[in-house]
Amino acid sequence: MRTTLEVRHAELVARRDEFPLLAEVTYLNTCSLGARSVRSRRKLDEFLEQWDRLGARAWYKHWLDELSALREDFGWTIGRPGSEIALAPNVSVALASVASALDPVQRNDGDAVGRVREMGLPVGIGSRPRTRIITTALDFPTIGHQWLARAPLGVELVVLPSEDGSTVPLSAFEAAVDERTSLVATGHVYFTTGAVQDVEGLAGLCHDRGAMLLIDAYQATGLLPTDALATGVDFYVSGTLKWLFGGPGNAFLWVRPELREALAPTSTGWFSSARQFAFDVASLEFASDGRKFELGTPATPSAFIARGGLEVVREVGIERLHERTTDLGSLTIALAESAGLRVRAVREDAKRGGIVPLEVRDPKSVVDELARRGFVVDFRPGIVRLSPAFYNTEQEVADVVAALAELTPPADRIG
Numbered sequence: 001m002r003t004t005l006e007v008r009h010a011e012l013v014a015r016r017d018e019f020p021l022l023a024e025v026t027y028l029n030t031c032s033l034g035a036r037s038v039r040s041r042r043k044l045d046e047f048l049e050q051w052d053r054l055g056a057r058a059w060y061k062h063w064l065d066e067l068s069a070l071r072e073d074f075g076w077t078i079g080r081p082g083s084e085i086a087l088a089p090n091v092s093v094a095l096a097s098v099a100s101a102l103d104p105v106q107r108n109d110g111d112a113v114g115r116v117r118e119m120g121l122p123v124g125i126g127s128r129p130r131t132r133i134i135t136t137a138l139d140f141p142t143i144g145h146q147w148l149a150r151a152p153l154g155v156e157l158v159v160l161p162s163e164d165g166s167t168v169p170l171s172a173f174e175a176a177v178d179e180r181t182s183l184v185a186t187g188h189v190y191f192t193t194g195a196v197q198d199v200e201g202l203a204g205l206c207h208d209r210g211a212m213l214l215i216d217a218y219q220a221t222g223l224l225p226t227d228a229l230a231t232g233v234d235f236y237v238s239g240t241l242k243w244l245f246g247g248p249g250n251a252f253l254w255v256r257p258e259l260r261e262a263l264a265p266t267s268t269g270w271f272s273s274a275r276q277f278a279f280d281v282a283s284l285e286f287a288s289d290g291r292k293f294e295l296g297t298p299a300t301p302s303a304f305i306a307r308g309g310l311e312v313v314r315e316v317g318i319e320r321l322h323e324r325t326t327d328l329g330s331l332t333i334a335l336a337e338s339a340g341l342r343v344r345a346v347r348e349d350a351k352r353g354g355i356v357p358l359e360v361r362d363p364k365s366v367v368d369e370l371a372r373r374g375f376v377v378d379f380r381p382g383i384v385r386l387s388p389a390f391y392n393t394e395q396e397v398a399d400v401v402a403a404l405a406e407l408t409p410p411a412d413r414i415g
């Protein structure tokens, strides 16, 4: 007999047949890499066929359009038009582009600061340079590394600790963001713990203090319904590896339109040019739209693959994906708790993304043993991460929790 959840989500679960990996293993690792839909292979075949048939003409007949469609898809995930999106091969490149645009502002370079001030933007302006970037201990390393690499330019990274190992409260940011801060850079959903941050609250407090906010939304895009403009965020980056089921090679950057106008990247490439096909090496005028922050030729086969995953996300809709994933997360927590496992996840549904972390003594050996038994999950220091997605069944969740309980000695269990 089917459970209530299965009946409610029957249409979504039926789509699991589109993902070949799910027939091979019990896959609860979407927070690391989403499974691939058969549509992605079809799209890749389309790309290869166009290459074989058209050679370089494929750029003009198909591929540039496909890249525009990808920008539209990305924009759709955050309620913005594709014209406001910059493509990047990964989040790190998108961050590097933002960092390059902020360098002159952080140095208090007259022109850059003047431009930003003219726009009336809440950006690190004042008599003293704002050289501080604030992130948290729960954020993905590439965020901190961008700014650590800029230490020779006088940039200082402040890493806020997490007292409970799961979240960093708004009050901690409040205490840290001051007149030395140019930017807060942190996740929408923490990749280790799945906790959802109060992006609107963060934007408000940053702007009140003349700082900007950059959000790494990798664990949110495709999962949390988002209106980027309404949140007040200044920079929003994400990619296709996880909840967009689009594989590696594609990420994006959205910059608040008036800020996009005011800032100019100092690392760039010809895809950012307003007259890309004029092939003029001696002058650079940036595109006025989101492409201003792009660099060189995008990873085009990856774009085709990604659009297969995005097609599924668009068909189902982010609200439904969120509802289904949240239900599976609650089920995972309930089963894990009743098995006496140590659950580090946020309990409140509205404050949890798609990750359920469980504290385990030796996460790597547990994950290896689970893999031998046909379960794919992953680990981070001190925890095993379970991330059931819309295509997982309740039975799969129950099975992986039962296997974890079996591998956890009674002394490590609660109760």
Ligand SMILES: Cc1ncc(COP(=O)(O)O)c(C=O)c1O
Residues within 6 Å of the ligand: 089, 090, 091, 092, 093, 140, 142, 187, 190, 191, 216, 217, 218, 219, 239, 241, 251
């Ligand atoms: C929160 C978060 N940010 C960024 C990344 C990846 O960054 P990049 O696209 O630079 O490899 C991941 C996962 O791989 C992630 O979970």
